Amino acid sequence: MxxxxxxxxxxxxxxxxxxxxxxxxxxxxxxxxxxxxxxxxxxxxxxxxxxxxxxxxxxxxxxxxxxxxxxxxxxxxxxxxxxxxxxxxxxxxxxxxxxxxxxxxxxxxxxxxxxxxxxxxxxxxxxxxxxxxxEEAETTIKRRLNTLLKEQFADRVYREERLGDELYHVTFPFVWRHNEHTPLQAIRPLSFDLDDPKSILDKGDRWIMQMNRLAKHGGMPEDTVFVCQAPRSQDAKRAQSYREITAELSSTRHIRVIPQETPVAQMREMLGETMRH
Known part of the structure; x- marks a missing residue:
């Protein structure tokens, strides 16, 4: 029974x-x-x-x-x-x-x-x-990015940095500056392989809010790249939430989304062409 x-x-x-x-x-x-x-x-x-x-x-x-x-x-x-x-x-x-x-x-x-x-x-x-x-998806993606950036962009120096001011700031594991001035590019892995659709939307909304707030406090890079992992589950609702939130992230000014499974050659090309505004 x-x-x-x-x-x-x-x-x-x-x-x-x-x-x-x-x-x-x-x-x-x-x-x-x-x-x-x-x-x-x-x-x-x-x-x-x-x-x-x-x-x-x-x-x-x-x-x-x-x-x-x-x-x-x-x-x-x-x-x-x-x-x-x-x-x-x-x-x-x-x-x-x-x-x-x-x-x-x-x-x-x-x-x-x-x-x-x-x-x-x-x-x-x-x-x-x-x-x-x-194995903590974002840590795994971070390791891959670290290897790719060192191998493919020897002319750039990426460092972990806290962007923003004393009132509000966000930490990115990879930040590239030119002549130590305005950050030209910031990269961060995001995993949306979460337990339910709401968690996916909530996480995406938090990052949209954080980036909007960061822009108001003068810390927004010219090009922000989120390397995202999709839900591994075949659940249609989670897939829908992922599509919705990555579309909203991509529509936010100065932000791009690159799927984490993107081949290395294509990833290099996409990261190499920093966003033009």
């Missing part, structure tokens, strides 16, 4: 403005009264390497505190296994949108004959498999 389980994925998202996050756990409320949870408590070097500007100690302390809170909610829910209304209230309160470093993705529902096994499967899919196999 199947049990219906509501679940949500715990995300570590220290910089909301970039939309980047790492999945770290699962919480699950089942119709048979079980409130299950599992959080990755080992130090994950790939998390701290990916968010390399964040003090690892901050990550570990915050994760420990949030894991304790999840455990407390689970214990309270399981102590009231006969009161599904109370349990659902606890579940909704726990996964409600927040502005903290740890937050939950959109909830989902799954039928299961073995909720504990299903929890493990979801955990491996969203935390271990997702994390280990994707």
């Amino acid at each position: 199947s049990t219906f389980c509501n679940y949500a994925v715990l995300r570590f998202q220290p910089y909301p403005e970039t939309g980047e996050f790492a999945n770290l756990g699962i919480v699950m409320l089942c119709s048979d009264g079980q409130f299950l949870q599992r959080v990755e408590t080992r130090t994950r070097k790939r998390v701290t390497d990916f968010f390399d500007k964040l003090d690892p100690g901050v990550f570990r302390r915050a994760r420990h505190e949030f894991a304790d809170e999840i455990k407390r909610v689970a214990e309270l829910a399981n102590a009231n296994a006969g009161d599904f209304v109370l349990q659902m209230g606890l579940f909704k309160h726990l996964i409600a949108p927040s502005e903290t470093m740890f937050r939950f993705g959109p909830p989902g529902t799954i039928a299961s004959s073995d909720p504990v096994r299903t929890l493990d499967e979801l955990f491996n899919r969203y935390v271990h498999h997702d994390f280990d196999q994707r």
